[in-house]
Amino acid sequence: MALQDKYAELIQAANTIGVADLAIAEKDGILHVSGTANTIADSDALWAIFNKIDPDMASGDLLLSIDVKAEAGAQLKVTTDASNLNIRSTPSTEGTIVGKAAHHEIVTLVEKTDDSWWKIKTKDGEEGYAFAQYLSPL
Incomplete structure (x- = not known):
């Protein structure tokens, strides 16, 4: 199964909640998904989907790097x-x-x-x- 197919629900959710600068790339058998969520709740929702697809993140085939929009002074x-x-x-x-x-x-x-x-x-x-x-x- 292609990794983007395996994690299709997570990718769709990232698009639906509006993750900014969403980047998806596969390299050396690992799917890299990164971007910036608007809230911690949005980030947590993506992590929950990840855990549902791959309980305890055991397969090691996804690198999820979702930042939350906020800068010093915000x-x-x-x-x-x-x-x-x-x-x-x-x-x-x-x-x-x-x-x-x-x-x-x-x-x-x-x-x-x-x-x-x-x-x-x-x-x-x-x-x-x-x-x-x-x-x-x-």
């Missing part, structure tokens, strides 16, 4: 279900809680530390790391 909305978002001293759940951002509060992106943790700043000046899953670019 305004982000806290998208927790209802609770406050913890802001930590380090990019880890082990980091000390140094502040909180309220549900639906707008914060400023300081830097994308990695795909999971972003450094943010609240309107009150609290600065630290928050779990990126609960932040969406405006």
Whole structure:
């Protein structure tokens, strides 16, 4: 089975949700899919499809590199279900809680530390790391 056929659902979903700069290329038996999603939820949806097609990513035949649109200085909305978002001293759940951002509060992106943790700043000046899953670019 051709890799683009195997991952057709993922490719279709990336097109449907509007992944910008979507690039698809096959090299040395690995399908490379990259681009920029508008939200973490969109990125998470693509990863969920990947895991459905290839549980635990065991076959090693896809390299999925989906960034999320946001640059330093961008305004982000806290998208927790209802609770406050913890802001930590380090990019880890082990980091000390140094502040909180309220549900639906707008914060400023300081830097994308990695795909999971972003450094943010609240309107009150609290600065630290928050779990990126609960932040969406405006």
